[in-house]
Amino acid sequence: MAQLEVLYNAECPICRREIEHYKRISGDDLAYVEITAQSAADWGLSEDQAAKQLHVRRGEQILIGVEAFVVIWRQLPYFWVLAPIVNFKPIKVISSVIYRQCLAPLLFAAHKRRMRRRGGVGS
Numbered sequence: 001m002a003q004l005e006v007l008y009n010a011e012c013p014i015c016r017r018e019i020e021h022y023k024r025i026s027g028d029d030l031a032y033v034e035i036t037a038q039s040a041a042d043w044g045l046s047e048d049q050a051a052k053q054l055h056v057r058r059g060e061q062i063l064i065g066v067e068a069f070v071v072i073w074r075q076l077p078y079f080w081v082l083a084p085i086v087n088f089k090p091i092k093v094i095s096s097v098i099y100r101q102c103l104a105p106l107l108f109a110a111h112k113r114r115m116r117r118r119g120g121v122g123s
Contacts, residue, residue: 003031006072007043007055010034012111015054025077051111053104065104066096 006022009015019032033039040050043057056068063071070087073079086095 003029003058004071004075005031005033005057006068007033007035007039007045007050007057009051009107009111011114012051012107014107022072022076025079026075029075030072048108052108053100066092066099 006019008019010019022030023032035047035050037047040047043050043055043062045055053065054068056063056071058071066086070083070092073083073086086092
């Protein structure tokens with residue numbers, strides 16, 4: 001099985017903290033890739049597209065949002081218990097809507113504000 005790659009926004013303090021926790025408890029089956037112009041392009045994304053939601057890739061397959069979290073959690077100690085619960089269709093539908101419509105847009109808006117304050121990319 002191909003290694004699972006996690007594309008994440010290291011500029012987001014919440015995202016960074018969560019991924020750093022995953023890094024501490026995960027094995028070698030997970031590779032963590034910070035979003036840059038090049039890494040986003042390697043995934044066929046713009047930096048903004050990459051920063052809007054969590055992305056994972058295994059081989060040619062890319063999963064986004066809650067599906068990405070479920071795939072990651074299946075490989076982590078303790079979190080593997082959450083994966084089938086969140087993957088249960090009614091819960092997955094609700095959590096996907098909440099993530100896609102509320103949480104991800106709020107985190108992305110905060111990211112854009114940070115980048116504007118710094119005068120960085122994405123302003």
